[in-house]
Amino acid sequence: MTAAAQPAAETVKGRGALDLGTLLFASIAIGIAVTSILSGVGTSGWAVMAACTFAYSGTGEVAYASVIAAGGAMTPALVAAMLVSSRFGLLAMSMTGRWKAPLWERIVVAHLASEVAVAAAIEAEPRGERAARRAFFELALCNTAGWIIGSAIGLALGDVVGNTGRIGLDVVFPASFVGAVVNGLRRKDSTVAVVAGAGAALALTPVLPPGLPVLLAAAASLLAMAAPAEMWRKRAAS
Amino acid sequence: MTALGTLLFIVGVFAIRMVGGFSLSGVLAGNERVTRLLLLMPLSIVSAVVAVQTFTKGTTLVLDARAVGIAVAAILSWRKVPLGVVVVIAALTTALVRQLGWG
Structure with missing residues (x-):
């Protein structure tokens, strides 16, 4: 990618x-x-x-x-x-x-x-x-x-x-879009979106029926709005 | 999946997509903060899907061979290896770890 x-x-x-x-x-x-x-x-x-x-x-x-x-x-x-x-x-x-x-x-x-x-x-x-x-x-x-x-x-x-x-x-299905996730780690705000999204989904999995944890994990992107929209390494900024 | 189940499944998923695709009004869609949120939200969802598909079974958290396969896929993706290669190596790695008797 x-x-x-x-x-x-x-x-x-x-x-x-x-x-x-x-x-x-x-x-x-x-x-x-x-x-x-x-x-x-x-x-x-x-x-x-x-x-x-x-x-x-x-x-x-x-x-x-x-x-x-x-x-x-x-x-x-x-x-x-x-x-x-x-x-x-x-x-x-x-x-x-x-x-x-x-x-x-x-x-x-x-x-x-x-x-x-x-x-x-x-x-x-x-x-x-x-x-x-x-x-x-x-x-x-x-x-x-x-x-x-x-x-x-x-x-x-x-x-x-x-x-x-x-x-x-x-693992074929998750592996096919893990690229988008690791690419998200190149920027500060998308890193928050990625880490908080995965964390929220895993934390909610034991207590909610399947599907809901992923739906609610979308809200993690609100948290990411607070982070700066820039690359971790300034050199690579687009 | 019965005939009725298949039909309801198709109609239901289509409805979910159309509600999502057409629920934002034009004014909101042009808003800068909304645009940024719409850029970040899919990343949270995609990341959550990967996490759930890798580390859970039903409603329990598990660490098994899938984690090794996805970790390898993540490293290869970071190095910009083509997608198909990533997927095949991830599957083979997972299979190999299982052959060795873990997860």
């Missing part, structure tokens, strides 16, 4: 084929991992494909499946999935007004506002609105295309993958 700190040498240049190709690969892996979890609780193939294409919430699918796997009913499973997916409302909100867009584009952006795409848009923003828009769509389309392909592969593989943990597939 390119840092926001880098000088604006290439103004609206997109990401290299290597970066996008690797994201596509990572998204396919996520698709396979999520599909194997969903199939594990007896989800039919078309439901898996519909969920990954139109709901586009991997953590929501996993939350739903984990409630069903624990013997829960549909309603608590849906509540868990909605709670876990609630952060997408805030991620969609964070994309408001970043560039001028017609209604249909605002709907598409709100729908595609995943962690990795929003993080890329924010990183690209110092290089201008067009760079932010391009970064967002490049990563969003790679992410969603890869995920749909991965889900299809996951269905085809079936039980071949077996225990996803054994081959480390369970």
Whole structure:
């Protein structure tokens, strides 16, 4: 991932084929991992494909499946999935007004506002609105295309993958956007946002149902507003 | 996931996204403090998601092989290694640590 700190040498240049190709690969892996979890609780193939294409919430699918796997009913499973997916409302909100867009584009952006795409848009923003828009769509389309392909592969593989943990597939999802987190550590205010967000989520996990800790951790960014908006090392300031 | 469950799941997540994407009025969206908050908020959320996916199982805090994989991913990302390489090495590291019998 390119840092926001880098000088604006290439103004609206997109990401290299290597970066996008690797994201596509990572998204396919996520698709396979999520599909194997969903199939594990007896989800039919078309439901898996519909969920990954139109709901586009991997953590929501996993939350739903984990409630069903624990013997829960549909309603608590849906509540868990909605709670876990609630952060997408805030991620969609964070994309408001970043560039001028017609209604249909605002709907598409709100729908595609995943962690990795929003993080890329924010990183690209110092290089201008067009760079932010391009970064967002490049990563969003790679992410969603890869995920749909991965889900299809996951269905085809079936039980071949077996225990996803054994081959480390369970870290593919968080590893795919940990880059945005470590990039946040380059600036003072975003460091507070990152550290307080993670701390709040972990502190609340034992006392709240899944999903709520992440939703409430968004409030950690209010704390970050008090920190100066500058780099830790002045030399790299953009 | 049943047919009804899938449909409700899709409609629910879509509604959440649209409420978020269209709840800010134009005036607020142009406000400098709001803009800055909207830049910081996703970082808190993304960081929280990584923390929860790495250090928790259900509602308990755990330290297992995932932490090693994500730590490696964090270091590689800091060094600007391409995303796909980060993801593959993170998965392999986690798998290796499990093979060695931890977590």
